[in-house]
Amino acid sequence: xxxxxxxxxxxxxxxxxxxxxxxxxxxxxxxxxxxxxxxxxxxxxxxxxxxxxxxxxxxxxxxxxxxxxxxxxxxxxxxxxxxxxxxxxxxxxxxxxxxxxxxxxxxxxxxxxxxxxxxxxxxxxxxxxxxxxxxxxxxxxxxxxxxxxxxxxxxxxxxxxxxxxxxxxxxxxxxxxxxxxxxxxxxxxxxxxxxxxxxxxxxxxxxxxxxxxxxxxxxxxxxxxxxxxxxxxxxxxxxxxxxxxxxxxxxxxxxxxxxxxxxxxxxxxxxxxxxxxxxxxxxxxxxxxxxxxxxxxxxxxxxxxxxxxxxxxxxxxxxxxxxxxxxxxxxxxxxxxxxxxxxxxxxxxxxxxxxxxxxxxxxxxxxxxxxxxxxxxxxxxxxxxxxxxxxxxxxxxxxxxxxxxxxxxxxxxxxxxxxxxxxxxxxxxxxxxxxxxxxxxxxxxxxxxxxxxxxxxxxxx
Amino acid sequence: xxxxxxxxxxxxxxxxxxxxxxxxxxxxxxxxxxxxxxxxxxxxxxxxxxxxxxxxxxxxxxxxxxxxxxxxxxxxxxxxxxxxxxxxxxxxxxxxxxxxxxxxxxxxxxxxxxxxxxxxxxxxxxxxxxxxxxxxxxxxxxxxxxxxxxxxxxxxxxxxxxxxxxxxxxxxxxxxxxxxxxxxxxxxxxxxxxxxxxxxxxxxxxxxxxxxxxxxxxxxxxxxxxxxxxxxxxxxxxxxxxxxxxxxxxxxxxxxxxxxxxxxxxxxxxxxxxxxxxxxxxxxxxxxxxxxxxxxxxxxxxxxxxxxxxxxxxxxxxxxxxxxxxxxxxxxxxxxxxxxxxxxxxxxxxxxxxxxxxxxxxxxxxxxxxxxxxxxxxxxxxxxxxxxxxxxxxxxxxxxxxxxxxxxxxxxxxxxxxxxxxxxxxxxxxxxxxxxxxxxxxxxxxxxxxxxxxxxxxxxxxxxxxxxxxxxxxxxxxxxxxxxxxxxxxx
Numbered sequence: 015x016x017x018x019x020x021x022x023x024x025x026x027x028x029x030x031x032x033x034x035x036x037x038x039x040x041x042x043x044x045x046x047x048x049x050x051x052x053x054x055x056x057x058x059x060x061x062x063x064x065x066x067x068x069x070x071x072x073x074x075x076x077x078x079x080x081x082x083x084x085x086x087x088x089x090x091x092x093x094x095x096x097x098x099x100x101x102x103x104x105x106x107x108x109x110x111x112x113x114x115x116x117x118x119x120x121x122x123x124x125x126x127x128x129x130x131x132x133x134x135x136x137x138x139x140x141x142x143x144x145x146x147x148x149x150x151x152x153x154x155x156x157x158x159x160x161x162x163x164x165x166x167x168x169x170x171x172x173x174x175x176x177x178x179x180x181x182x183x184x185x186x187x188x189x190x191x192x193x194x195x196x197x198x199x200x201x202x203x204x205x206x207x208x209x210x211x212x213x214x215x216x217x218x219x220x221x222x223x224x225x226x227x228x229x230x231x232x233x234x235x236x237x238x239x240x241x242x243x244x245x246x247x248x249x250x251x252x253x254x255x256x257x258x259x260x261x262x263x264x265x266x267x268x269x270x271x272x273x274x275x276x277x278x279x280x281x282x283x284x285x286x287x288x289x290x291x292x293x294x295x296x297x298x299x300x301x302x303x304x305x306x307x308x309x310x311x312x313x314x315x316x317x318x319x320x321x322x323x324x325x326x327x328x329x330x331x332x333x334x335x336x337x338x339x340x341x342x343x344x345x346x347x348x349x350x351x352x353x354x355x356x357x358x359x360x361x362x363x364x365x366x367x368x369x370x371x372x373x374x375x376x377x378x379x380x381x382x383x384x385x386x387x388x389x390x391x392x393x394x395x396x397x398x399x400x401x402x403x404x405x406x407x408x409x410x411x412x413x414x415x416x417x418x419x420x421x422x423x424x425x426x427x428x429x430x431x432x433x434x435x436x437x438x439x440x441x442x443x444x445x446x447x448x449x450x451x452x453x454x455x456x457x458x459x460x461x462x463x464x465x466x467x468x469x470x471x472x473x474x475x
Numbered sequence: 476x477x478x479x480x481x482x483x484x485x486x487x488x489x490x491x492x493x494x495x496x497x498x499x500x501x502x503x504x505x506x507x508x509x510x511x512x513x514x515x516x517x518x519x520x521x522x523x524x525x526x527x528x529x530x531x532x533x534x535x536x537x538x539x540x541x542x543x544x545x546x547x548x549x550x551x552x553x554x555x556x557x558x559x560x561x562x563x564x565x566x567x568x569x570x571x572x573x574x575x576x577x578x579x580x581x582x583x584x585x586x587x588x589x590x591x592x593x594x595x596x597x598x599x600x601x602x603x604x605x606x607x608x609x610x611x612x613x614x615x616x617x618x619x620x621x622x623x624x625x626x627x628x629x630x631x632x633x634x635x636x637x638x639x640x641x642x643x644x645x646x647x648x649x650x651x652x653x654x655x656x657x658x659x660x661x662x663x664x665x666x667x668x669x670x671x672x673x674x675x676x677x678x679x680x681x682x683x684x685x686x687x688x689x690x691x692x693x694x695x696x697x698x699x700x701x702x703x704x705x706x707x708x709x710x711x712x713x714x715x716x717x718x719x720x721x722x723x724x725x726x727x728x729x730x731x732x733x734x735x736x737x738x739x740x741x742x743x744x745x746x747x748x749x750x751x752x753x754x755x756x757x758x759x760x761x762x763x764x765x766x767x768x769x770x771x772x773x774x775x776x777x778x779x780x781x782x783x784x785x786x787x788x789x790x791x792x793x794x795x796x797x798x799x800x801x802x803x804x805x806x807x808x809x810x811x812x813x814x815x816x817x818x819x820x821x822x823x824x825x826x827x828x829x830x831x832x833x834x835x836x837x838x839x840x841x842x843x844x845x846x847x848x849x850x851x852x853x854x855x856x857x858x859x860x861x862x863x864x865x866x867x868x869x870x871x872x873x874x875x876x877x878x879x880x881x882x883x884x885x886x887x888x889x890x891x892x893x894x895x896x897x898x899x900x901x902x903x904x905x906x907x908x909x910x911x912x913x914x915x916x917x918x919x920x921x922x923x924x925x926x927x928x929x930x931x932x933x934x935x936x937x938x939x940x941x942x943x944x945x946x947x948x949x950x951x952x953x954x955x956x957x958x959x960x961x962x963x964x965x966x
Contacts, residue, residue, distance in 0.1 A: 015821050015822070016825075016826030016827070016911075017557075017558050017753070017821075017822075017911075017912050018826075018829055018830065018833045018911050019912065019913070019915075020833055020836070020837070020911075024914075024915045025836065028836055028840040028915065031840055031843050032836075032839045032840055032843045032856060033843070033856045033857075037832045037833075037835065037836055039859075039861075040835050040836065040861045041702065041733060041734075041835070041861075042860075042861055043701065043702045043703070043704035044702050044704060044730075044734055045704055045706075045739075047739070048706065048707060048734050048738060048739035049733065049734055050732065050733060050734055050735050053824040053825065054600055054601060054732050054824040054828070055600050056597055056600060056601075056819065056823060056824045056827065057820065057823065058824070059820075059821060059822055059823025059825065060820055060821060060823070062562050062821070065562060065566075065817060065821055066562070068820070069569065069817065070569075070571075071586075072586040072587075072589060072590060073569050073571030073572055074571060074586065075585040075586035075589065076572065076574075076575055076583065076584055076585065076586040076587055077579075077583040077584075078570065078571055078573075078574030078575045078576070078579075079574060079575065079576035079579055080570070080573070080574030080576070081570065081571075081574050086576060088578060088579070090578050092576055092805070094576070098497070100497065100498070100527060100530060100531060103531070104530075104531065104538070106568075107535070107538040108543055108544075108546070109543045109545065110541065110543075110757065111543070111545070111564065112543040112544035112545045112556075112559050112755050113541045113543040113544075113756065113758045114549070114551060114554055114556060114758070115756070115759035116758065116759070117551075117896075118542070118888065118893065118894050119948075119951050120885060120888055120947070120948055120949070120950065121541070121542040121888045121893055121894070121943075121946060122540075122541055122542065122758075123484070123537075123540040123541070123946075123947050123948055124538050124539065124540035124541035125541055125758035125759070127484060127486070127537055128534070128537055129758075130486070130962075130963075130964070131486060131487050131488070131964070134488065134964040135520075135522060138520045138521045138522060143963075144962050144963065147759075150612035150760075150761075151612065151804060152804055153803050153804040154612065154616070154803055161659075179804070181801060181803075181804035181805065182804065184800055184801040185800075185802060185803060185804065187800060188623065188777075188799060188800040188801055191799075192623070192660055192661040193661050194661075237511065237514055271516075271520060272519055272520065273510075273519075274514055274515060274516060275514060275515070275516050276520070279516065295574070296574060296576050296577065297567075297573045297575065297809055298572065298576075298584065298587050298805070298806065298809040298810075299577030299806050299809055300577075300612070300805060300806070300809045300810065300811070301763075301808040301810050301811055313960065319759065320960075320962055321962070322956040322957070322960050322961055323956065323961040324952050324961075325951070325952055326948040326949040326950060326952070327949040327950050328949050330482055330483045330949070331483040331484075332948040332951050334951050334953045336956040336962075337960060338957075341651075342615070342651040342652050342654075343650075343652075343899075344651070345655070346651050346664075347655060347657060347658040348658070349651070349655040349658070351655065351659070352616075352618065352619055352655035352656040352658075353615060354614065354615045354652050355613045355614070355615070355759050355760035355761070355762045356759050357757075357759075357760040357761050358756075358757045358760045358761075359755070359757030359760065360757075360760070361758075362757075362758060365487075366530070366534055368522050369523050369525060370498050370530055371497075371522065372495070372496060372497065372522050372523060372524045372525070374496065374519065375497075376519055376520060376522060379500060381503075381510075382503055384508065384510070385503060385505055385507050385508050386503075386505050389505035389506060389508065407511040428580075435579070438578055442578075457500060464505065
């Protein structure tokens with residue numbers, strides 16, 4: 015079914031109105047050599063019932079980590095959190111799903127107000143002054159943050175902590191190749207960004223460093239010293255003694271903001287991160303949403319859509335897209351970014367999620383993540399042959415040194431009933447060796463599941 | 476507070492009552508651990524505190540303050556606001572897909588990978604090109620990824636071997652994302668003028684194409700809604716000079732199944748699945764912007780790529796040494812791509828062709844019926860000048876009566892119709908794109924309303940100046956919003 019409603023009779027009548035014999039005539043300017051003279055080589059059309067069956071069969075070939083028969087301890091930038099039913103029910107409304115970018119403000123107050131609430135929530139979550147209406151996803155949001163820092167400072171080198179998720183680092187590198195910019199990675203010491211190395215790299219830059227980018231909790235789950243790193247960045251001087259203006263970019267997990275000090279509390283100038291933990295299912299990696307916030311001074315350099323408050327002719331509060339002179343459709347090659355779409359529907363989801371959780375719900379969720387992860391870590395650390403790889407404070411994810419390859423444990427968990435997905439092989443993710451397992455524990459995991467995880471590790475030697 | 480101000484819609488923060496909760500969690504069933512000293516925030520983020528019913532009412536009310544394809548005719552030119560089938564939403568909501576962690580073993584995600592692989596092949600066939608990457612997050616991101624691919628190809632001594640080719644040409648009517656994407660890749664953008672018929676000026680193009688040129692980015696059908704028949708000639712000019720032809724696939728809806736970019740000389744293109752393949756626009760996203768390329772560009776596509784083994788199983792290939800690298804985390808807008816798969820599977824080859832043809836039929840029907848009162852600079856059936864899937868009107872005689880385009884747009888809102896795109900790609904124009912999914916009754920209703928508005932302009936123009944007056948709010952002061960930006964709720 016192609017969802018076309020025009021009937022054959024109507025088609026004939028419409029062609030008469032236009033004054034042509036058939037639809038092909040309407041493609042008058044299309045040269046014959048540019049026409050396809052055969053049907054596309056695609057599978058034949060299927061009815062809805064057939065497709066429902068086919069989709070079910072295709073779905074059954076998956077063994078999802080989030081399922082009644084599985085306990086998911088996989089993280090690595092994608093976390094299995096509880097999603098209240100109101101989120102799907104409300105974000106699934108056709109009026110949100112099938113609207114477009116709110117160019118016509120009077121016909122789009124629903125999306126616009128939701129985005130304004132979203133921007134406010136992201137600011138309160140991060141402790142920053144201004145947030146946009148979302149970007150594609152975490153990695154590109156972080157890369158946009160780096161670009162913004164480069165443009166705002168006019169500097170040409172960036173210091174990126176090796177504690178950033180490897181995908182985030184890879185995307186930053188992609189965004190920076192072909193540009194006259196130096197990408198420098200700050201190594202880790204004992205699992206966290208090496209402050210002495212960072213200081214040395216800042217000094218070597220002689221004031222030409224645009225930003226220092228640090229993720230916390232970092233890819234190994236450890237909590238970083240944002241205040242220290244951003245303080246050092248801000249203290250940098252040019253050779254003639256002027257402030258270098260190096261910016262601090264905090265890569266954050268919004269769930270951790272429910273418990274830990276926020277980017278804005280720690281001196282960040284820009285905060286960017288993956289919004290998936292805020293009510294978005296894993297769905298094999300997308301669509302998710304990028305969270306992006308900054309200090310007021312950077313407002314006019316922000317990428318993406320911004321919604322502002324105004325009034326209508328009767329003095330009622332209302333909302334519209336604003337500061338559009340930053341954007342590609344006005345500024346073209348001088349725009350702050352090429353971003354056109356945001357992740358509107360995901361921003362609506364996250365708004366509803368954060369509203370549903372509230373301060374107490376988010377705090378409780380974050381605390382349960384913390385306590386359950388620490389309970390799991392304590393159980394695992396007691397197992398013979400197993401130990402925690404790092405001793406620094408962590409949030410809800412940690413690296414385990416195993417007596418066997420992590421692969422062996424993952425394989426053993428797959429065939430359990432219920433299945434246990436014990437975590438990620440650090441060597442595959444590129445953050446450790448093959449005997450290291452990255453374990454994430456969210457509020458959804460039960461004491462029983464955590465015990466099963468420990469039992470799986472104990473049995474796998 | 477004035478009576479008018481009292482009718483402002485409250486923010487969710489203004490519905491907050493200390494202690495209210497909309498959801499709960501099971502009691503903690505493990506021992507509490509000591510919280511890390513000095514690292515914990517003094518208090519949780521100041522999110523709203525609302526009960527579940529109040530939460531539901533709030534966002535239900537917000538939803539009712541939106542125009543949407545589900546409720547309204549939405550002929551927003553260049554955006555292809557077609558119907559989004561409910562089956563697609565159901566597919567994307569299946570727990571067997573939503574529950575997949577992106578780093579699960581390939582063996583545990585065979586259904587998902589099969590879907591991606593099918594779609595990869597289908598989109599290549601529809602493009603008439605050799606290989607597709609499903610990675611990019613949206614159209615502009617697809618442009619960006621494709622430009623990186625072109626750059627990598629020319630930088631490769633064993634590929635294009637012409638690193639000095641850093642100039643990218645784009646018509647003056649190009650989408651703003653084209654030059655912005657070029658700038659992000661460090662390419663120099665040069666404008667190509669259009670001729671009086673809205674087509675690329677071939678003489679100007681010949682003068683601009685040189686040994687420094689990497690590519691021309693073209694939208695075809697172009698942004699004024701015309702299929703540029705000189706496209707084959709354009710491709711030849713580029714190829715003769717060793718440069719590539721890039722197609723911005725924003726307007727693919729007009730030609731799907733009818734004409735394939737690869738067959739008219741395109742080397743690389745991006746799709747917007749939320750336009751052509753009916754994935755929903757979601758208040759502005761998520762989109763998805765797969766790119767399709769000729770074989771010689773394939774080695775440079777982003778990683779990972781979904782592949783099929785000889786035993787019939789599917790896997791993600793991260794090992795592509797010439798790849799431009801990663802353009803996002805994980806694999807792409809999976810849930811969007813699943814909707815796209817479902818749509819193409821439902822349409823089949825004949826349906827896809829019908830989509831293209833009826834999108835063009837509907838647009839020409841509207842243009843034909845409106846052209847007596849709304850001037851159409853590029854539409855003239857008597858000279859066989861038809862439009863593609865959208866058309867541009869510059870209603871000069873109506874505008875000469877002292878109304879503005881904005882007045883017309885806001886009056887359409889009163890009639891329950893989302894205004895067309897305004898002032899783009901040319902000044903004082905409305906760009907109307909009905910899409911193929913609108914029935915004839917909806918099209919006729921649009922004609923009726925446009926004529927009513929034309930009558931009002933002639934007889935009672937104050938009705939337009941005053942519009943909208945049936946929307947949730949009256950006309951906004953957008954200038955004030957930009958002059959003194961208020962981007963967050965006050966505490």
